[in-house]
Amino acid sequence: MASTCTSCYIGFQRVLFNEKGWFNASCAIWPELEQKFEKADKVTLYRTLKTFQKNKLIHSIDDGTGSVKYALCHDTCxxxxxxxxxxxxxxxxxxxxxxxxxPVPTINLPNSFSLESVNMVVKGICSNCKK
Structure with missing residues (x-):
C-alpha cells in the first residue's frame, strides 16, 4: 500500500508540474485522473487529492458543471x-x-456574517474557441 501511495504522489507531482499550472491544459476532473492513474485505486486518488489540498498544493474549483476540478496553487497561496x-x-x-x-473582489458582509469561502466563475468563450 505504501508503495502505491508513494507512486501516486510522484505521479501527481509529474502531472502537476508539467502542465503550466494545470493538470490537463485547463484543469483535471475525476475521470481524467482515473485514466492517468489507472493502476491506483479510487481511495488512493481521493486521499492524494485531499492531502494536496490540505497542504495547499492544489485548490478545487466548482465551476457549475457538476464536476469538481483541481488546479495547482502558487507558492504563496x-x-x-x-x-x-x-x-x-x-x-x-x-x-x-x-x-x-x-483576484476575487472583496466581499463586505454584515458584521453578523463570517466568510468561509468564495468561488467566482466567469463564463464566456476562451481565446482558443474564438479563433
Missing part, C-alpha cells in the same frame, strides 16, 4: 479568500481556466 482568483469557464469547449491575475 494559503487558500484564504484574499488569495483566491477568478476562474473562467468556456461555453464552447467547457474548459475551466485560472485567471491568476484577477
Amino acid at each position: 494559503e487558500c484564504h479568500p484574499e488569495d483566491l482568483h477568478v476562474h473562467f469557464l468556456c461555453a464552447i469547449c467547457n474548459q475551466t481556466f485560472c485567471l491568476n491575475d484577477i
Whole structure:
C-alpha cells in the first residue's frame, strides 16, 4: 500500500508540474485522473487529492458543471479568500481556466456574517474557441 501511495504522489507531482499550472491544459476532473492513474485505486486518488489540498498544493474549483476540478496553487497561496482568483469557464469547449491575475473582489458582509469561502466563475468563450 505504501508503495502505491508513494507512486501516486510522484505521479501527481509529474502531472502537476508539467502542465503550466494545470493538470490537463485547463484543469483535471475525476475521470481524467482515473485514466492517468489507472493502476491506483479510487481511495488512493481521493486521499492524494485531499492531502494536496490540505497542504495547499492544489485548490478545487466548482465551476457549475457538476464536476469538481483541481488546479495547482502558487507558492504563496494559503487558500484564504484574499488569495483566491477568478476562474473562467468556456461555453464552447467547457474548459475551466485560472485567471491568476484577477483576484476575487472583496466581499463586505454584515458584521453578523463570517466568510468561509468564495468561488467566482466567469463564463464566456476562451481565446482558443474564438479563433
